[in-house]
Amino acid sequence: xxxxxHVSKTFNKGTVNEKKALDDLNLKLKxxxxxxxxxxxxxxxxxxxxxxxGVYPIDAGTIRIDSTDVSLMPEYKRARLLGRVFQDPMMGxxxxxxxxxxxxxAYRRGKNRGLSWGITKKEKETYHEALKRLGLGLEDRMxxxxxxxxxxxxxxxxxxxxxxxxxxxxxxDEHTAALDPRTAKKVLELTREIVEEQxxxxxxxxxxxxxxxxxxxxxxxxxxxxxxxxxSGEEKQKLQVSDLLEKFEEASGEEFSNDRMLLx
Amino acid sequence: xxxxxxxQGAVSQGVLWGIMALGVYMxxxxxxxxxxxxxxxxxxxxxxxxxxxxxxxxxxxxxxxAIAAGALSGAVTGFLHTKCEIPAILAGILTQIGxxxxxxxxxxxxxxxxLKLDTMFKQLMAATGLSSAWVSLITGAVFCAVLIGALYWFxxxxxxxxxxxxxxxxxxxxxxxxxxxVTKMLGLMLGNALIALSGALVSQSQGYADVKMGTGAIVxxxxxxxxxxxxxxxxxxxxxxxxxxxxxxxxxxIIVAVVLQxxxxxxxLKLLTAILVAVALSIPVMLEKRRQTASYKASLNGxxxxxxxxGHAGN
Numbered sequence: 058x059x060x061x062x063h064v065s066k067t068f069n070k071g072t073v074n075e076k077k078a079l080d081d082l083n084l085k086l087k088x089x090x091x092x093x094x095x096x097x098x099x100x101x102x103x104x105x106x107x108x109x110x111g112v113y114p115i116d117a118g119t120i121r122i123d124s125t126d127v128s129l130m131p132e133y134k135r136a137r138l139l140g141r142v143f144q145d146p147m148m149g150x151x152x153x154x155x156x157x158x159x160x161x162x163a164y165r166r167g168k169n170r171g172l173s174w175g176i177t178k179k180e181k182e183t184y185h186e187a188l189k190r191l192g193l194g195l196e197d198r199m200x201x202x203x204x205x206x207x208x209x210x211x212x213x214x215x216x217x218x219x220x221x222x223x224x225x226x227x228x229x230d231e232h233t234a235a236l237d238p239r240t241a242k243k244v245l246e247l248t249r250e251i252v253e254e255q256x257x258x259x260x261x262x263x264x265x266x267x268x269x270x271x272x273x274x275x276x277x278x279x280x281x282x283x284x285x286x287x288x289s290g291e292e293k294q295k296l297q298v299s300d301l302l303e304k305f306e307e308a309s310g311e312e313f314s315n316d317r318m319l320l321x
Numbered sequence: 322x323x324x325x326x327x328x329q330g331a332v333s334q335g336v337l338w339g340i341m342a343l344g345v346y347m348x349x350x351x352x353x354x355x356x357x358x359x360x361x362x363x364x365x366x367x368x369x370x371x372x373x374x375x376x377x378x379x380x381x382x383x384x385x386x387a388i389a390a391g392a393l394s395g396a397v398t399g400f401l402h403t404k405c406e407i408p409a410i411l412a413g414i415l416t417q418i419g420x421x422x423x424x425x426x427x428x429x430x431x432x433x434x435x436l437k438l439d440t441m442f443k444q445l446m447a448a449t450g451l452s453s454a455w456v457s458l459i460t461g462a463v464f465c466a467v468l469i470g471a472l473y474w475f476x477x478x479x480x481x482x483x484x485x486x487x488x489x490x491x492x493x494x495x496x497x498x499x500x501x502x503v504t505k506m507l508g509l510m511l512g513n514a515l516i517a518l519s520g521a522l523v524s525q526s527q528g529y530a531d532v533k534m535g536t537g538a539i540v541x542x543x544x545x546x547x548x549x550x551x552x553x554x555x556x557x558x559x560x561x562x563x564x565x566x567x568x569x570x571x572x573x574x575i576i577v578a579v580v581l582q583x584x585x586x587x588x589x590l591k592l593l594t595a596i597l598v599a600v601a602l603s604i605p606v607m608l609e610k611r612r613q614t615a616s617y618k619a620s621l622n623g624x625x626x627x628x629x630x631x632g633h634a635g636n
Contacts, residue, residue, distance in 0.1 A: 132496070136495065149496070151486040152489055162493075162494075170499060173479060
């Protein structure tokens with residue numbers, strides 16, 4: 058499904074700020090895998106997602122999505138295959154446009170855009186139904202500007218937009234990190250539901266170890282641009298947060314020093 | 322009586338220049354790019370229209386040539402900005418400066434009179450028997466109405482929506498599968514095509530094209546947009562917004578006509594315009610700051626009741 062092989066990326070090459078973000082990274086995802094990704098700051102989690110999405114060019118290696126080599130494909134072309142939700146709730150929506158206009162643009166992901174009307178009457182009914190299931194009352198505010206929504210509402214909307222056209226691969230980059238605990242829980246629950254319902258393949262970066270253990274069928278831990286721990290199936294179900302900390306120290310030879318991950 | 326005539330002339334000028342303001346709006350507000358190609362593309366529209374007419378081309382066809390040339394100049398800025406990754410402001414300035422020479426080349430001199438030629442306005446005057454001010458006014462109004470209708474339609478289409486979204490959130494547009502280089506390019510081409518059309522209409526209406534006719538056009542465009550926003554507010558439906566810009570342009574021309582009647586030297590006009598725009602842009606900022614300070618002070622000194630009021634004012 059997704060195949061990342063020998064991918065490396067160094068930012069600011071040849072300067073004092075040189076940073077090796079990905080170091081000969083390898084990862085293979087099977088169809089319908091729901092993989093959670095954890096790791097300390099600067100481990101390369103977000104970089105990996107950005108490389109898959111094509112935000113920056115990779116230095117070496119190949120990335121295949123559904124056996125299409127996308128290594129050199131520009132971001133907007135890869136979008137056909139991908140659904141994305143970002144950490145910043147502002148990133149995934151256009152604030153000055155209506156809720157339904159945002160959905161209509163997401164509905165046209167991967168399709169050619171022409172001079173036909175940007176949103177049809179029939180679509181509006183689909184969006185109404187889709188919004189209803191979020192349970193946020195957005196279905197009655199379809200012509201409101203997205204800028205009027207709260208961060209949690211925007212994030213739920215972005216999630217809906219990312220999956221309105223079934224993506225080959227769903228990329229979730231700490232999409233609940235900027236939300237309050239209650240909203241985060243709700244958005245996470247929604248994520249789980251949608252992924253199960255549409256049988257999606259997904260990569261979810263999170264700082265919350267408990268979430269990482271509970272959700273999905275596979276967990277990977279990254280450190281210094283490599284995957285240092287990869288666990289799935291039954292073994293994953295039995296994991297404890299303390300096990301993860303131990304694994305981290307064992308694999309990296311360092312004390313785990315990220316408060317955000319320990320406290321959450 | 323003098324002032325009435327001046328105002329009538331101002332209104333007809335305002336409508337013709339309003340098309341330029343619509344073009345500025347496409348980049349400045351819709352795409353959220355400060356495009357400084359404007360001064361050059363406005364003069365380009367006037368120059369190429371005059372040159373074509375001097376060569377014997379039909380005045381209406383000359384407008385089409387002007388539109389195409391304007392779109393091309395927008396494409397140059399778009400190329401410099403998207404492909405060469407030059408900051409938008411600088412890309413626009415480069416095109417604008419280059420166009421000065423291009424416009425001189427097109428006309429072969431700095432000024433082309435159209436007095437002896439049959440402009441579209443003369444044709445319409447002969448056909449209808451109306452005065453030149455009325456013909457300019459009606460023609461301008463019809464052009465504006467058609468363009469506003471066309472723009473309203475275009476920005477409701479799939480491509481138009483993507484262009485609007487690009488001005489909002491480029492990241493999102495790319496993640497939804499649209500090439501933002503294309504949307505920016507289209508927006509810049511559309512904006513400058515409108516601007517050049519306006520330049521062509523103005524040159525036909527005033528009876529000459531001048532290489533300097535676009536100087537300060539960007540500021541006049543901004544003034545029109547801002548006057549429209551001050552009068553109608555910023556939260557408007559798209560069609561009304563476009564209409565408000567043309568009204569803003571007309572009011573700008575009326576202000577100019579009035580101050581000139583009151584004895585202002587035409588040389589000082591550009592300074593006046595610059596001050597007008599600077600003041601209009603800064604007033605909302607100042608008001609917001611004052612409101613913030615006032616509500617803070619109210620919460621500091623006041624009793625509970627005042628605190629609540631301060632809180633409401635802050636909202």
